[in-house]
């Protein structure tokens with residue numbers, strides 16, 4: 551039985567690497583954002599605009615807690631903010647959970663998110679000129695929580711195969 555949890559900023563590659571790691575290992579992949587969307591029948595942007603971020607964070611916490619309690623064999627990609635609210639970062643340190651922070655630089659995140667801000671409500675309202683400072687400050691605020699993961703894998707300039715292979719070496 552394997553329990554792998556991927557954390558990192560928006561665009562760090564959690565969803566991409568989770569799927570690839572699943573193909574490589576046969577361990578089923580799950581994505582907390584997708585679980586929330588399926589259970590509520592609403593998209594993440596709809597949840598943010600209809601209920602606000604605080605209600606989203608409460609829902610995210612409940613879904614994460616029940617997923618961890620109910621599952622034994624998984625690769626779980628968290629939402630970018632999930633480890634930074636409630637006591638969610640405590641899950642990263644539980645015995646039996648291999649948690650991995652996919653660490654990307656501000657420059658790499660800006661590049662990856664360039665055409666993908668629309669579906670990320672915290673970024674979608676920003677003007678082009680505001681993106682770098684927002685991500686820099688946000689990443690600084692969140693860094694403490696991401697570093698609660700048991701492993702840190704740098705992702706800048708590496709293709710997804712290389713990253714997923716590196717993670718298999720941690721299992």
Ligand SMILES: Nc1ncnc2c1ncn2[C@@H]1O[C@H](COP(=O)(O)OP(=O)(O)OP(=O)(O)O)[C@@H](O)[C@H]1O
Nearest residue numbers: 559560561562563564565566629630662708709710
């Ligand atoms: N190693 C990589 N090299 C280059 N591009 C990548 C890499 N990993 C992911 N990407 C690209 O970066 C973008 C964001 O990736 P992905 O959606 O997997 O991030 P995420 O961490 O799940 O983001 P979110 O927290 O918003 O769900 C996608 O376009 C994806 O194809």
Ligand SMILES: O=C(O)C1=C[C@@H](O)[C@@H](O)[C@H](O)C1
Nearest residue numbers: 560583594629630631670671
């Ligand atoms: O970093 C964040 O706070 C978020 C990341 C996404 O995965 C979604 O969970 C949502 O857009 C919020």
Ligand SMILES: [Mg+2]
Nearest residue numbers: 564565583627
């Ligand atoms: Mg994702």
